[in-house]
Amino acid sequence: MNYLLKLSYDGTNYCGFQVQPNGRSVAAAFQDALEAVLGCRPDIKGCSRTDAGVHALGFMLNFHADTRIPAAKLPLALNQHLPPDIRALEARVVPDDFHARYAAHTKTYLYRIHNSPIDSPFAARYYTKVPGRLDADRMQQAAQYFVGKHDFLALCASGSSAAAHGDTVRTITACDVQRRGDDIDITVTADGYLYNMVRILAGTLCEAGAGRLAPEAVPGILASRERKNAGPTLAAKGLFLKSVDYDTPIE
Amino acid sequence: MNYLLKLSYDGTNYCGFQVQPNGRSVAAAFQDALEAVLGCRPDIKGCSRTDAGVHALGFMLNFHADTRIPAAKLPLALNQHLPPDIRALEARVVPDDFHARYAAHTKTYLYRIHNSPIDSPFAARYYTKVPGRLDADRMQQAAQYFVGKHDFLALCASGSSAAAHGDTVRTITACDVQRRGDDIDITVTADGYLYNMVRILAGTLCEAGAGRLAPEAVPGILASRERKNAGPTLAAKGLFLKSVDYDTPIE
Known part of the structure; x- marks a missing residue:
């Protein structure tokens, strides 16, 4: 299944969304939470990079995974493992070829x-x-x-x-x-x-x-x-x- | 002269306004700034205590001091010595017996x-x-x-x-x-x-x-x-x- 998820985060303590060689990224923190909830660490496609220190009210990302957890319940499960400065707001299933960045209008x-x-x-x-x-x-x-x-x-x-x-x-x-x-x-x-x-x-x-x-x-x-x-x-x-x-x- | 001054502060890192035996108070931080600007450390009368962690948008205090700095310029001078989570917003001269707490309506x-x-x-x-x-x-x-x-x-x-x-x-x-x-x-x-x-x-x-x-x-x-x-x-x-x-x- 392809999940599209909306995140909000305070970027103060992050090197940006994208995984970087140096510094803690929002994507890595999100993957840690995914791993805790789903037991796997899928690739994440973000709607944009966002520089170090930039915040997000509605950042969109998608990833492919198999889970029995209904999409609507995913945010609650992920928020138990995400740091308080990153919150999952909502999630839904999208078509398999949907890409959070390329589909953005x-x-x-x-x-x-x-x-x-x-x-x-x-x-x-x-x-x-x-x-x-x-x-x-x-x-x-x-x-x-x-x-x-x-x-x-x-x-x-x-x-x-x-x-x-x-x-x-x-x-x-x-x-x-x-x-x-x-x-x-x-x-x-x-x-x-x-x-x-x-x-x-x-x-x-x-x-x-x-x-x-x-x-x-x-x-x-x-x-x-x-x-x-x-x-x-x-x-x-x-x-x-x-x-x-x-x-x-x-x- | 009796100066009445308005402060704004983020109380997160303070034990409250009032000087306490343990913990850093807003009043002590303000007295440090006064000392740096005026070369003296007058008593401060605050409009209220305020507990640890409580914030202020318009806290009023008064103190007696002699200075050639015009009241209207005092906030600017003090802000150069106050920590960024405390800001002096405005100041004026009030009658000698004015007390920031007792005069509060x-x-x-x-x-x-x-x-x-x-x-x-x-x-x-x-x-x-x-x-x-x-x-x-x-x-x-x-x-x-x-x-x-x-x-x-x-x-x-x-x-x-x-x-x-x-x-x-x-x-x-x-x-x-x-x-x-x-x-x-x-x-x-x-x-x-x-x-x-x-x-x-x-x-x-x-x-x-x-x-x-x-x-x-x-x-x-x-x-x-x-x-x-x-x-x-x-x-x-x-x-x-x-x-x-x-x-x-x-x-």
Whole structure:
């Protein structure tokens, strides 16, 4: 059987989702729990890598295994063996050839900024702190220039294999900035992402919000295809993989 | 000069506000910062004790000191010496005889519950987790029975000096329960609190929310003046001192 499973995790203590030679990965912790519950250690296909320190509200993965445990009961069983910073939320059986990454239609990321002259003691793990006042309306204006099918090479960190292969066109279907008190949430939905793309996009929106960049300058930055023209790469800890949408309804 | 200062802190790593023989207190950490900035270590009057692990969004304290630093700049100076889980938010000069505790008209506490069959990896530090579904409407109904001037001995942990002195009448001016998704916030405003009163009140509201207690049973629990008739004491980590109101307007 092919199981599709939704995970939520606090990425603070992990080197990312993917198994790595150095550092503890979310995937390895998940495989340990699978082994404890199913007695086997199947390969896991994640919907994305996610960098060290990045969090997830709805990470999707699939694996093939045989078990008598009904899919709906799997999360409960796995949660007894997962560390508290990783939780299995739901599971279902999907067609044998379903792949959590390739079947993804769009993925939505959330980037959280705490924008206050004084740090909040509660924002340490899940926000990037920006002390200078950001104009969220300007950020929202700038965000709209990212929506559409564009070459996003200017928002791609160096060392990306997609960039090396000239595969840097993606489609952003929604990009929204919302302020609630001192918190600013940036939500991005796209069919795919380049390396560090959301963190650089968020950094570029902060430049607009701080008044150092005109929102209308965004198309020129994209057209330049030059990383140096975009804003800084914001910290991993503000980034959350929020949800994954599949073509086929996965209810 | 008498300075009144507002603090926010994550209480996870502290034994409470008050200096204690064992354990690190928020007050001691604050005095260290004062000493670094002012070169003296004045007595601090806090608006309340707050137990080990309890957090604060707007804790008020006052101290007497002489400094050329303008009050409005004090938080910035102190934050350079405070640990990141304690932040000074604002400061002002108040009359010489102003006392952060005795001048308090009411204090407002927030109790946060994460109510989901599956724990959230993000709720570990700042919520009490209740897996079974709670009916927030029933909790709100029960909460209204706490509003008013009552003898709250039934909501007082043993070992309280107020109880020993028969001083257990307090006035709750507002008590509200609000659900947002999987989170339930209980907000209580009163002229004073007995030992563990908010945590026992929250535990009693959870009994109502879980259907084990009728909202109409609350007056009988209060009238009984018996701790055993109220609900359990919920964990410190869900409790936040939200704000303090003073008779005299303090901006």
